[in-house]
Each structure stands twice: as C-alpha cells, then as structure tokens.
Amino acid sequence: MKRYILFSVLCCMVIFACKKDETPLFDTTQNVYFDFEPDEADDKTDSLLYSFAYFPDKAEDTVFIPVRLSGFRTPKDRKFILATVDSSTTAVASVHYKPLEKEYTLAADSGICMVPLILINKDTLLRTKTLTIGLTLKATDDLGVAFKLENKGIVKFSNRLEKPTWWAVWANELGEYSRVKHELFIRVAGTTELGTNMQDFNTIPKALYHIRRFRSFILDPFKWVEVNAGEGYVVTMEADGFYYFYSSTNPGNKYKLVKNLEDGRYYFTDENGKRVV
Numbered sequence: 001m002k003r004y005i006l007f008s009v010l011c012c013m014v015i016f017a018c019k020k021d022e023t024p025l026f027d028t029t030q031n032v033y034f035d036f037e038p039d040e041a042d043d044k045t046d047s048l049l050y051s052f053a054y055f056p057d058k059a060e061d062t063v064f065i066p067v068r069l070s071g072f073r074t075p076k077d078r079k080f081i082l083a084t085v086d087s088s089t090t091a092v093a094s095v096h097y098k099p100l101e102k103e104y105t106l107a108a109d110s111g112i113c114m115v116p117l118i119l120i121n122k123d124t125l126l127r128t129k130t131l132t133i134g135l136t137l138k139a140t141d142d143l144g145v146a147f148k149l150e151n152k153g154i155v156k157f158s159n160r161l162e163k164p165t166w167w168a169v170w171a172n173e174l175g176e177y178s179r180v181k182h183e184l185f186i187r188v189a190g191t192t193e194l195g196t197n198m199q200d201f202n203t204i205p206k207a208l209y210h211i212r213r214f215r216s217f218i219l220d221p222f223k224w225v226e227v228n229a230g231e232g233y234v235v236t237m238e239a240d241g242f243y244y245f246y247s248s249t250n251p252g253n254k255y256k257l258v259k260n261l262e263d264g265r266y267y268f269t270d271e272n273g274k275r276v277v
Contacts, residue, residue: 053183096126
C-alpha cells in the first residue's frame, strides 16, 4: 500500500512538472528600439553617418532610421513616436532636415520600420562642419521603449570629406590633398575612389583613366563641361562677375573660378586659399 501511495505521488509530481514546462518562461511586452547597422570596427553603434560630398547632384537626400520590434508581431498597425533630442542636436529643422512626423506606423505583421529622415543640402555650413540630429523613441499605447540603451540614436551629416587612404597611393598623380580637390574629383573623375591593390592588373589602367579625366577638368573646366554636357554640369557667370562651376540639379553648391592673369587660366580655390592644381 505504501509503495502504491509513493508511486502515485511520483506520478503527480511528473505530471505537474510537465505542465509547468509547457507554460511560458517569461512574459514579454511589446517594445521598439534602434537597430543601426554596425560598422567594421564595432559590432554595435548608435549612430548613422552621411556625407552629401559623395552625392554632389543632390539638394536633399533621405536616410532611413531602423526601428525594430521586440515582442510579437500582430496583424494590425501599431504606432510609435520618434522625436529629436535638443541636447544632442546641432542641425536646425526645416533648414538642415525636414521635421519629423508626430507618429510613425509599424505595419501589421512587421518586425521593423525604416523611418525616412530627409536631410537638406543647402546651407554652406555643411561644407565646414558636421551637424547632428539626436533621436529618441517614446512610448505610445501600442508600443513601449523598455530598452534604455537602445533608445537613443544620432545622425551625423555634412557636405565635406576626409582624406582617403588611397589618395596617398596616387599622390604623385593627384598632387596635394584638399577637401575641395577631393570634392571636384568625385564630381568629374567618374569614380569615388581609386584602387590600391597593385596585384590586380586592372588597378593601374583604371586609376589612370579616372585621374586623366580629372586632370583634363582641372586644366580646362569650360572645355570639360562642353565635352561632357550629358553629365549635367554647367559653368555660368554670376552677378559678381565670376564664373562658377556646379551641377544643374543642385545650383546651391557652387565652385568659384578665378582667372590668373599670368597664364590666362581659371583656377578653383581650396579651403586653405590655395589654387587647385
């Protein structure tokens, strides 16, 4: 009889344990958080970097802020709030970016929302300074923001460049580096960078093609614009009596040409006041 009672107790314990295992181990709430793409040097980041210098024809461009769901997907739309943080924002709304919407929608059955943020490339300040837009997520009746470390983000953008490593490899052909020269190179050379793998037999001829295209522009911008009319660039004389080179799709970003009386040529001037040669 005692053995029967003991056996019954053990059976009840096993059944109870099995039922307990079938219940969820935790109860999750529905939250959203930033999920920025990590860079090569880090496996996690809270920022997004952008430069108009690589896209000279654009007066504005859209970057996308990845907002991801933590929790269960549902068959209905849900709202969340994306707002700016004054303390980490140096850009001015409507001048450097278009103001954010009051709310954004995480679509039904979706686990991520790519929120569009429109950046504006009209202020010349962007050529000398990197501006920032601090971002934060705020809770709504639909979605929370429980992950505090992933609740802050920042967008950094400018219209300037930094000296790339490949410039030093081709310095004998390109000459002294300056941001203005780099910007002009991107606009007319037909590439944004030059190869450095000398083991590849295509590297040198490809690089020389782009360098020669750039050099022909520097020697005579007027002729280059005429020959490459399909590129969309123009040189016009402005009210101040100087010629300016610019993209017809982005006339707010112009490069001044100054005539040198000694040789009769027109030169661009870099950020240090030197001729671009």
